[in-house]
Amino acid sequence: MCTVVDVREETPRARTIVLDVPGWPDHLAGQHVDVRLTADDGYQAQRSYSIASPPGSAGLALTVEQIDDGEVSPYLTDELRVGDSFELRGPIGGYFTWNVRDGGPLLLVAGGSGLVPLMAMVRHRRQEASDIDTRLLVSVGSREDVLYQAELAEAPRQGVACHYTLTRHWDAQWAGWTRRVDAEMIGAVGPGPEERPLIFVCGPTPFVEHVADLLVALGHEAARVRTERFGPTGG
């Protein structure tokens, strides 16, 4: 069981839910939790959500993006409020994780809300005052879809190189990329395969398939490319 202690709007479609979880055993950056909801007639629905908060933080933060037609995410983004409780299980996942002791350089590639587990890594790095070479590439439809904008604006000062590409809408002031991720973009973000970065890619399935294929074609070792895919279903 957990109790909601805070909710924060991140974008028009996503919000962060901060939870008090008694007995939480702590987690690694990149892990997720299982959320189980129960209706008053006993009907249950379960889904997995990535943890946004770094290890050791006081509240456990999940960032949930609403999926059209979803069953669970609209409840979490619209209905849930401070003081509510639900069943939660975790942490889960022992592969798509990063700890400063794992070293770098680090290349993080996010499609949309695929940023959530990668942000836990960025936050962990900051908490540990690490200077590991870290590059972040975020691909989203439009500027307003970028999660954690204020925090990411500060990230370059902590040594995280942040790059953005908008794939649907942009205005004349936008100075970043305006296309889907391609080989040239990955080359510009770096580091190159000769530096043997640890690479984490998270996003919708077609995005992850595309980016992982590009990375391998550029010469990155498949075993150093860790992926987490999510589908349009799942809500």
Next chain:
Amino acid sequence: MAPISRGFRGRRRRDVDPSRLPPGQYVVNDFPVLSAGPTPNVALDGWSFTIDGAVDERRSWGWEELLALPSETVTVDIHCVTKWSKLGTAWTGVSLDVLLEEVETSAEFVTARSEGGYTSNLPLADVTGGQAWIAYRFDGEALEPEHGGPARLLVPHLYFWKSAKWIRGLTLMDEDEPGFWESLGYHNYGDPWREQRYWSD
């Protein structure tokens, strides 16, 4: 009795036979993809499927040899540990009974080995007796690489991570040894009907 989530009603599907849906699962119509790394690009030239380990003699089949073996088309429900189930999926492939007939063994366990080093462990008794296939067609079409093509293991009565994608062989073992996800917190057996998702289940 589980605690009620205030305001949650859910959207149960009326068109799904509840007896086909294990606890905690929901039905999808699309086909989600889950893999730990990039999708390998597997060339059929030089592809082989090998049974080795605790066997009298290792056996290997090339791609054309696999296709020449008697195949079956089965329609089964599949259940992913990430909670989606897909009902009535049609696969074509070779029953593991056909392949295992070619070796003598007293082993009780199997490690499925995939391109790229992924492994998953199963009791031998769970991949014999018409329960498992090396599948190379899905819905009548060649199996897509992202779903494990050219060939994957299909063990529909267990959570789908046991149905190793990009299968290249089976190692027969006298002792059980956890595979990739099984070493990372997932249940050693993985029965969806008993909700055996993680170690502690």
